Amino acid sequence: MRVTPKLISRTASGSSGASKNTIVPPLPKTPVNKSAAIMRKAALFQDSPAYSNKTSTSLLDIINRRDGDNVWWNKRMSLSNERSTIEVAEPSDRKDELNAHIAALEQGTADVRVLKELALFCRESHVNESNSPVSPDFSGPLSPSPLFGNSQSLSSSSSDLWNQDKAFERLFSALMQYLEPARDTSELEYGLIVLWELLDHQAPLLEGREADIFAALLRVRYSAHATVMQATTTFRDALTSRIEPVYGLTTMHASIRAFRVLPLPALIDVEIRNGSYAFGLIALGKFILRLPAEVLEDELPRLKATLTSALTDTSSESSLNVREAAAASITAAQLVLRDEAHLFVLLDGLPEDKKNLLTYLFDKHGCRDTAGDIGQTGVEKLEREMRRLDGRTSTPLRPSTGSPFV
Incomplete structure (x- = not known):
């Protein structure tokens, strides 16, 4: 007599020949890789309109x-x-x-x-x-x-x-x-x-190895040599233009947080460290500019503590660089979201005086118009501001009478 092998039924409950009490073991599956999932999700998006309308993103042009x-x-x-x-x-x-x-x-x-x-x-x-x-x-x-x-x-x-x-x-x-x-x-x-x-x-x-490279760029700036700092800025601008922005933002954020809590090396002035921290905050702003609004809404709460503490930092005279860099990154977020009320909800906890200051900066950069297209004017103004800050973070602190933070 031929024996027919028994097969585990995968039919819905109530199907012919299937017992209601049959326990169907779950199929084995590969555990979800969180990093890969983030990359897969991010790969579906294109750059933010605030960034992608630029006439050129060539690294040579940068x-x-x-x-x-x-x-x-x-x-x-x-x-x-x-x-x-x-x-x-x-x-x-x-x-x-x-x-x-x-x-x-x-x-x-x-x-x-x-x-x-x-x-x-x-x-x-x-x-x-x-x-x-x-x-x-x-x-x-x-x-x-x-x-x-x-x-x-x-x-x-x-x-x-x-x-x-x-x-x-x-x-x-x-x-x-x-x-x-x-x-x-x-x-x-x-x-x-x-x-x-x-x-x-x-x-x-x-x-x-991206985190290692970001950490090396931050650390080597302690040399305080102008050409070395110029080199790190070239690296940063190239990397923030080419690395996938969600991954880059997350990695750079972790790098500057780790850098910030490290003990200050011997014979290194706090001004130099603040300049390097500001350098990293500007990198966050460059990644933010590339994010679509719906992705940025998910990422901003993770950046909230860093941006808020940087914007309110008064620990030293050179903290001016840190505050201005944080303001530039938040302005980048406004250029993408175009909704300052929603932005302040995502960054809840900002002091009222800082909200007023940011509103002034949004006006200055022409990025408060939620009804129409901001165009490239706001982005271009912000990029000029970032270049100005790069010059300040690569040279000894010179208080600027034109800065709203002074």
Whole structure:
């Protein structure tokens, strides 16, 4: 007699042949990855109209728009002209060359020449961009970047080079350790050039390391060298334009909160730390500008404590930079929401005098009109204000008679 195997019924209650008392075990499923869920949700949105109507979001345009000559960027570009004076290893020797560079970084003995060689090495060992639409890499999840990768094929030799013996992981860790503010200015400048080349040519390998990069940028500003600070601003503006904004906002927020509670290093003036904190708050504003209103409504309550405390900070004379940077970020939120009453509900707890001040700033930037299109005037005014604040955070405090915070 043939035996028919019994199957667990998955039919609805009351179906033919199914017992009402049958207990159907739940199907196994992969646990929800919270970070991946955020990325998947965020990938469905386009940039906020306040940001996406801009005539150009090219990183080269961002760099070229900055006031004055970008000395650090010019040094980075001049490396191409120096290539003929720097020996480049044969392919068969590239692994040994990379290991030698990593060892020099780990031992802290890397000089400017080694850093130049390493920067060129990274340029010549390009890794293809990740095509994942929810990937929080530096190329941006939905569009290619003119700087962070150019969709070249990844050769097996390049793949082996970076993955063998965890070479890339070791290089990145050594570079983060090397970028200490006490180093010579030139070493910091070219160390940051190496980091830029990693962003430019090995971006997919940097996934998950964004917080480390933000922390390094904040820390290296303790050097107080003008060109180094200029370099960190270039990094920030590039990253805030290309990293997926929800991920970037969350990561940068965590980074500046951690930075704020760290003990002040010996011989470092509180003015410098306040300038770096303001630098990070401006980054929040740049990410905020890219968020659609419905997403920003979810994110603002998470930023409330940071923005409120920064806006009311009077702990030192240089806290002026912190207050103005916080005001700029909140103005960015108003440019996206276009509803100050709703904004103040999301940021509940703001003192009345600060609400009045913010209302004045919203008027100044032309972003209180909820009926019509604000256009680019408000965004352009805010960007000019952010550039002014960047200049202040990179130089000794000079009280401005035109500031409403004085």
